[in-house]
Amino acid sequence: MNIPDLxxxxxxVLAGDRRAMARAISLVENRRPGARDxxxxxxxxxxxxxxxxxxxxxxxxKSSLVNELVLELRRRGHTVGVVAVDPTSPFSGGAIxxxxxxxxxxAGDPGIFIRSMATRGALGxxxxxxxxxxxxxxxxxxxxxxxxTVGVGQDEVxxxxxxxxxxxxxxxxxxxxxxxxxxxxxxxxxxFAVNKADLDGAEQLVAQLQIMLDLNSVHTxxxxxxxxxxxxxxxxxxxxxxxxxxxxxxxxxLQHGGHGQAQARAHAERLLAETLAREAATRLRQAARDRxxxxxxxxxxxxxxxxxxxxxxxxxxxxxxxx
Amino acid sequence: MNIPDLxxxxxxVLAGDRRAMARAISLVENRRPGARDxxxxxxxxxxxxxxxxxxxxxxxxKSSLVNELVLELRRRGHTVGVVAVDPTSPFSGGAIxxxxxxxxxxAGDPGIFIRSMATRGALGxxxxxxxxxxxxxxxxxxxxxxxxTVGVGQDEVxxxxxxxxxxxxxxxxxxxxxxxxxxxxxxxxxxFAVNKADLDGAEQLVAQLQIMLDLNSVHTxxxxxxxxxxxxxxxxxxxxxxxxxxxxxxxxxLQHGGHGQAQARAHAERLLAETLAREAATRLRQAARDRxxxxxxxxxxxxxxxxxxxxxxxxxxxxxxxx
Numbered sequence: 001m002n003i004p005d006l007x008x009x010x011x012x013v014l015a016g017d018r019r020a021m022a023r024a025i026s027l028v029e030n031r032r033p034g035a036r037d038x039x040x041x042x043x044x045x046x047x048x049x050x051x052x053x054x055x056x057x058x059x060x061x062k063s064s065l066v067n068e069l070v071l072e073l074r075r076r077g078h079t080v081g082v083v084a085v086d087p088t089s090p091f092s093g094g095a096i097x098x099x100x101x102x103x104x105x106x107a108g109d110p111g112i113f114i115r116s117m118a119t120r121g122a123l124g125x126x127x128x129x130x131x132x133x134x135x136x137x138x139x140x141x142x143x144x145x146x147x148x149t150v151g152v153g154q155d156e157v158x159x160x161x162x163x164x165x166x167x168x169x170x171x172x173x174x175x176x177x178x179x180x181x182x183x184x185x186x187x188x189x190x191x192f193a194v195n196k197a198d199l200d201g202a203e204q205l206v207a208q209l210q211i212m213l214d215l216n217s218v219h220t221x222x223x224x225x226x227x228x229x230x231x232x233x234x235x236x237x238x239x240x241x242x243x244x245x246x247x248x249x250x251x252x253x254l255q256h257g258g259h260g261q262a263q264a265r266a267h268a269e270r271l272l273a274e275t276l277a278r279e280a281a282t283r284l285r286q287a288a289r290d291r292x293x294x295x296x297x298x299x300x301x302x303x304x305x306x307x308x309x310x311x312x313x314x315x316x317x318x319x320x321x322x323x
Numbered sequence: 324m325n326i327p328d329l330x331x332x333x334x335x336v337l338a339g340d341r342r343a344m345a346r347a348i349s350l351v352e353n354r355r356p357g358a359r360d361x362x363x364x365x366x367x368x369x370x371x372x373x374x375x376x377x378x379x380x381x382x383x384x385k386s387s388l389v390n391e392l393v394l395e396l397r398r399r400g401h402t403v404g405v406v407a408v409d410p411t412s413p414f415s416g417g418a419i420x421x422x423x424x425x426x427x428x429x430a431g432d433p434g435i436f437i438r439s440m441a442t443r444g445a446l447g448x449x450x451x452x453x454x455x456x457x458x459x460x461x462x463x464x465x466x467x468x469x470x471x472t473v474g475v476g477q478d479e480v481x482x483x484x485x486x487x488x489x490x491x492x493x494x495x496x497x498x499x500x501x502x503x504x505x506x507x508x509x510x511x512x513x514x515f516a517v518n519k520a521d522l523d524g525a526e527q528l529v530a531q532l533q534i535m536l537d538l539n540s541v542h543t544x545x546x547x548x549x550x551x552x553x554x555x556x557x558x559x560x561x562x563x564x565x566x567x568x569x570x571x572x573x574x575x576x577l578q579h580g581g582h583g584q585a586q587a588r589a590h591a592e593r594l595l596a597e598t599l600a601r602e603a604a605t606r607l608r609q610a611a612r613d614r615x616x617x618x619x620x621x622x623x624x625x626x627x628x629x630x631x632x633x634x635x636x637x638x639x640x641x642x643x644x645x646x
Contacts, residue, residue, distance in 0.1 A: 301592075
């Protein structure tokens with residue numbers, strides 16, 4: 001992309017132009033030339049939005065909850081972006097008919113911008129593209145950006161780590177979810193939403209979560225934040241205002257008392273480290289290709305004559321030696 | 324780890340000693356000193372096992388299916404390793420009582436080695452550790468290694484890409500799964516298992532999958548492999564021999580006609596690229612720290628005075644300049 005195009009695109013994003021925003025996200029998603037320059041221009045204008053991660057298993061009613069939450073945040077005067085990285089989300093095209101109809105209501109509102117991300121690609125690519133998309137929406141002036149993910153895999157944990165506030169959905173009667181919860185999701189939850197709270201077992205699930213929080217000292221420090229456990233019935237809109245209140249409370253908590261600054265620094269360091277890893281890998285591989293070193297190394301690793309660690313060491317040694 | 328320890332550990336693994344195998348996997352999982360040297364020794368001895376990925380949603384009966392598949396492969400004279408990267412798997416500690424009891428049968432057999440991997444950690448760390456664990460089990464002489472993952476996130480796709488043959492479980496009546504399927508899982512499935520095939524809707528699901536395969540030209544090339552769609556009732560052992568047959572058929576397909584060689588090269592190239600990225604990132608970050616460049620850069624990115632791309636470029640430029 002040439003400089004005038006880049007300038008007009010970044011100007012468009014900063015002015016909140018929807019077509020420019022969509023084009024900018026496509027650019028970073030596909031790692032097109034110019035993506036890096038665009039982000040370099042936009043990044044200093046970002047950092048104002050509250051980034052909210054929402055994760056939960058398929059079938060937890062996450063789509064309905066995000067939908068209602070967006071409407072509630074709009075009622076409170078916020079502008080809202082949604083980045084859906086969930087292949088089952090209606091925002092990603094995996095909608096059942098009812099979701100699609102509901103979604104259309106959101107799409108007509110100029111204070112809402114919805115974008116789905118591809119869930120396939122290179123290692124680490126999804127997280128990077130999601131982070132970049134959030135920077136774009138943030139720089140465009142949206143003051144709440146929701147990242148919607150499914151499940152409790154490494155991706156979701158990585159993506160949650162880039163949010164300011166993470167909502168974890170739980171549903172009564174899904175034993176597997178509780179298992180996944182035990183496996184470590186306590187670390188990433190700032191707010192629990194027990195959705196479908198009109199089902200049997202909701203009170204039991206809430207009690208179980210309370211006990212877990214009690215046992216987990218990370219969440220019970222004197223000056224710490226203890227994740228509230230809210231009951232919602234998203235399809236009926238029940239509990240959504242309380243959920244929005246909890247988001248505000250966590251945002252206030254981050255702004256006051258230095259927690260937000262520490263979190264911002266941790267986010268920045270991770271972002272820098274990941275960007276560095278990607279850039280270094282791309283350049284090193286290209287350099288090894290250019291000097292004819294790459295293909296023979298791949299052949300040797302394929303034939304198991306050489307292990308990948310030794311082979312990688314050879315590429316690095318060559319680069320060091322270049323001066 | 325010193326050289327004699329390393330030699331005795333690698334000798335133990337190559338001799339199929341279970342304690343050595345367990346210790347070796349812990350070493351790579353925790354990225355302990357010596358892990359790289361150990362893998363360098365073991366890697367040339369790997370490459371013989373058929374690596375089989377099994378993925379499916381929580382509640383798809385995956386645990387039972389893997390359990391029955393292991394028993395069937397044993398009956399056919401194979402030795403079998405299982406690497407569970409599913410937080411809901413009984414092999415990872417997330418078992419319900421029935422699973423635990425079933426699992427104990429497997430654990431008593433010296434021809435079976437089961438290991439669960441932590442599902443939290445650094446970006447890309449889980450996939451890397453899983454790949455390393457497979458190398459260890461392969462080098463130890465197990466001739467079938469099953470990697471069990473849950474869901475259809477990026478992790479599962481990445482891990483599936485490291486397997487020779489990937490089984491994707493589907494269950495009748497789970498709408499979300501079919502959605503996820505549409506979103507791209509066709510690309511990774513070499514074999515479909517419609518589990519709980521005694522439930523209503525099984526025939527319909529099979530028909531739906533057939534249509535998808537018909538529409539997906541990748542799977543219908545003249546010399547290509549078309550993923551068979553098998554019906555199983557894992558809890559009753561139904562359909563498991565046919566599933567084992569399909570694994571053998573796919574392995575034969577890979578061995579003959581060059582597909583296996585192309586796949587092996589693609590695996591090796593990805594492994595080399597990922598190893599290189601990790602090693603380069605670690606060294607670059609350490610070098611930037613050592614010369615006092617890292618912390619000020621993180622501060623500037625935190626303050627949004629500098630974007631992460633420009634900051635990463637500065638680290639790389641410094642490294643280039645070192646000579």
